[in-house]
Amino acid sequence: MLLVSLIFYAWGEPVYVFLMIGSIIFNSLMGYLVERLKGRKQKKTVVAVAVIINLSALIVFKYSGFILETLGLIQAGTLDLPLPIGISFYTFQALSYVIDVYWGKTKSENPFYVGLYIAFFPQLIAGPIIQYSTIADQIRNRKSSFDMVALGLCRFTTGLGKKVLLSNSFAAIADNVFQWSAIGTEKVAVPATLAWLGSISYTLQIYFDFSAYSDMAIGLALCFGFKFGENFNYPYIATSISDFWKRWHISLTDWFREYVYFPLGGSRVNNQDLMVRNMFIVWLCTGIWHGANWTFIFWGLYYFVFQLAERFFEYPEKIKSRFIKHFYTLMVVNAGWVIFRSDDLYQAGRFFINMLGMNNNGFYSDLAVMLIHENWVFLLLGLVFSTPVARKMNEMIYGNVNSLVNKAYTLCYPIIMFLILIISVSYLASGTYNPFIYFNF
Numbered sequence: 001m002l003l004v005s006l007i008f009y010a011w012g013e014p015v016y017v018f019l020m021i022g023s024i025i026f027n028s029l030m031g032y033l034v035e036r037l038k039g040r041k042q043k044k045t046v047v048a049v050a051v052i053i054n055l056s057a058l059i060v061f062k063y064s065g066f067i068l069e070t071l072g073l074i075q076a077g078t079l080d081l082p083l084p085i086g087i088s089f090y091t092f093q094a095l096s097y098v099i100d101v102y103w104g105k106t107k108s109e110n111p112f113y114v115g116l117y118i119a120f121f122p123q124l125i126a127g128p129i130i131q132y133s134t135i136a137d138q139i140r141n142r143k144s145s146f147d148m149v150a151l152g153l154c155r156f157t158t159g160l161g162k163k164v165l166l167s168n169s170f171a172a173i174a175d176n177v178f179q180w181s182a183i184g185t186e187k188v189a190v191p192a193t194l195a196w197l198g199s200i201s202y203t204l205q206i207y208f209d210f211s212a213y214s215d216m217a218i219g220l221a222l223c224f225g226f227k228f229g230e231n232f233n234y235p236y237i238a239t240s241i242s243d244f245w246k247r248w249h250i251s252l253t254d255w256f257r258e259y260v261y262f263p264l265g266g267s268r269v270n271n272q273d274l275m276v277r278n279m280f281i282v283w284l285c286t287g288i289w290h291g292a293n294w295t296f297i298f299w300g301l302y303y304f305v306f307q308l309a310e311r312f313f314e315y316p317e318k319i320k321s322r323f324i325k326h327f328y329t330l331m332v333v334n335a336g337w338v339i340f341r342s343d344d345l346y347q348a349g350r351f352f353i354n355m356l357g358m359n360n361n362g363f364y365s366d367l368a369v370m371l372i373h374e375n376w377v378f379l380l381l382g383l384v385f386s387t388p389v390a391r392k393m394n395e396m397i398y399g400n401v402n403s404l405v406n407k408a409y410t411l412c413y414p415i416i417m418f419l420i421l422i423i424s425v426s427y428l429a430s431g432t433y434n435p436f437i438y439f440n441f
Contacts (some may be wrong), residue, residue: 001224002112005121009085012125016084019057024118025052027094028111031101035108043102050098058091058173060432066292082337086125088289090118092255097132099259105133113139122220128231131258135226144227152222154417159215161420162208164427164434166385169378170205171435173371174198178341181351191365195354197372204382209435210249236386239325240316241306241332252289256282280304290340295348299339306332332420 010017030050030073034043059067065079097114100106109117116139117132181190192199214231221228235247245253257266264278280301287300309315316325335352342348353359372379384390397409428434 002116002119004117008121009119009124010128013085013244013333019084020119024111024115027098028114030098031108034098034102040349046099047102053093054091054095054358058087061087063292089129090129092129094118096259100133104138123217128214128228129255130228140227149223152219155219156216157417157421159212160424163212164424165207166378166382167205167212168434169375170201173375174202174205181354182343182347189361190354191362192355192357193363194368195351197368199334199338202341203334206337207386234388238329239322240310240329244329244333256286260285279308289419294345295339295342298345299336302336304337368382
């Protein structure tokens with residue numbers, strides 16, 4: 001499986017695969033040294049070296065151009081290093097292995113086990129980020145079965161359908177609206193309804209894109225006997241920003257909490273200023289992790305402000321209406337995705353002005369109506385499947401074992417899965433629009 005994973009990675013990165021192999025060898029050695037050395041100071045030194053080397057590789061390939069441009073040392077676009085696929089994900093996984101060994105949560109392993117953990121192809125390029133201590137036993141001892149393969153393939157097919165049929169449909173709308181918004185106001189004024197349609201489409205696109213890849217990774221891993229934790233738990237039904245981040249990209253949230261927030265002291269500190277500092281560092285790092293652009297940094301700090309405000313104002317405990325809490329959360333998240341999607345902060349600001357109708361851009365848009373008319377089925381499915389409606393229907397149907405509906409559903413389910421697979425593959429084979437959002441991160 002390690003060999004196949006490396007071949008899979010080399011197919012897309014024939015040169016940078018050696019960077020990954022180097023990461024596997026280096027971090028295996030660091031884990032070995034941490035476990036074998038006796039002195040606490042020596043162990044800390046090895047961990048510090050591991051952190052510096054791993055993050056240095058990430059900084060060089062992902063952030064060096066941005067840093068040099070910000071400092072005014074080079075002109076924009078002068079240094080354009082190709083970003084190794086999945087480097088943000090496998091770097092964090094490698095660090096978690098060394099730190100887990102240092103904390104005694106797991107033992108150091110041979111390089112082949114470490115290599116499989118870092119390079120495992122289902123979740124290599126888009127996560128979820130797996131902590132070594134959670135799957136150490138599965139790497140050494142796991143069993144597969146026909147039922148696990150069947151369940152894994154169904155989960156994979158569900159993810160493929162979400163990506164190809166839903167996310168790509170929303171992407172076609174969002175990308176056009178944001179592109180029109182990026183053009184100077186003297187040429188194009190995006191009406192408010194069209195701007196809102198673009199922001200909502202991107203909100204749906206990024207959820208169905210990323211959760212789809214998580215579904216596919218979890219499904220494929222299950223086929224090989226690995227049980228990964230969930231990475232998404234219907235984040236758009238959240239009733240606060242804190243609740244949203246317990247549901248969105250759960251593996252990244254858990255990683256920052258375990259390896260950054262808690263080691264800094266978390267919220268269990270005597271001084272509230274230290275708690276604020278710890279939250280600031282975590283959200284600054286969250287923004288930076290997503291990309292080398294001021295929009296990502298601002299997006300991370302944007303969530304820091306809302307998380308901090310909720311903590312100090314004891315929200316949402318003071319508000320009884322679930323509708324108000326849900327509406328507030330969706331508005332904040334939607335605005336956050338506008339910042340995240342924009343090419344720069346100037347475009348984000350203009351997009352907000354368009355959404356509020358303050359750019360002499362008008363409110364009504366025939367184009368927005370036409371796009372809704374052409375895509376209403378996908379938009380409706382997106383809104384429905386971003387809630388746990390399907391899961392609750394499954395639970396209700398399977399709860400009544402002897403019902404006729406249960407028997408019919410059990411008979412139709414594999415047929416439905418097969419049709420989704422065929423249609424999705426047909427869309428891919430026809431070369432339709434297929435952007436990959438998290439490929440950039």
